[in-house]
Amino acid sequence: MLIIRRANLDDAIDVLRWRNDAQTRAMSWKTDPIDPANHIEWFTAAVNDQAKILLIGNFEEKKIGMVRFDVCAEDIHIWKVNIIIAPESRSQGLGGNLLTHAISFFYSKLPEALLIAEVKKNNTASQNLFERLGFLKAEINGEKLEYKHSKYKPKK
Template sequence: MTPGLVARDATEADAEQLLAWRNDPRTRSASRTSDVIALDDHVRWLRGVLASPDRLLLVVEAAGEAVGTVRFDREPAGEWEVSITLAPASRGRGLARAVLTEGERVLAERQDVRAILAAVHQDNAASAALFERAGYRESAPAADGFRWLRKTQP
């Protein structure tokens, strides 16, 4: 466990908060899909994620306050793609690395993980630096405005 942070499984009760974070303009600008998402569409998506054995969605909390979310999507051959979102109010507090580390810890406890992949928008220098500091390395040429980084698990 990362000191001070606890990851828990997301639930349907988190839908509105997760949607507010997802629809935040800064979050949308770094996402593959930058459209504003409607609540009904989001709830449908969330139910599918929560029911899927190939996805893990965590809410990370500090002192009982939700500060971010980490999602992992299973890829072939024991690889997982990561997506991280910090709550807008949590940005600038130095929490991103700890949120990512806590998510990776939970994933490794629950799944056989060979590697974790991250798609990082080419204009998102902060996210690229986060993943690079966490041990992710360039794994494929950039495509469609996104860099691909990969972290091999021990």
């Protein structure tokens, strides 16, 4: 069974390893390896930041990945969603499972929010993941695909 929980400082080193993996870097907008000291500083701030929600997935007692939501500075109703699965846990359906749980948790807190995902054109696994969960491709900008998702239906 997959369980999600808020990230804490004990997760910092695992997340650094997942983030500095070659495949993750290739699919990220900043491809340079992250320096451990900078990462610890960023992670410490991030887990305490009201403008972020960091969720860790555990599957059969193993830590398998993280979903991060970041509020957009320009509009507090818009949040960017990002997912990373531990390299050893990829391509087993866990990304879809984790993202489903994380999004359901997110909307339970922020039902009126709009979610955005920015995915590289060559990141087929990630595109499949967001499309399967009902995200709509909204914009194509160079190598970036933007997906949107919302549950909110304004009352007429």
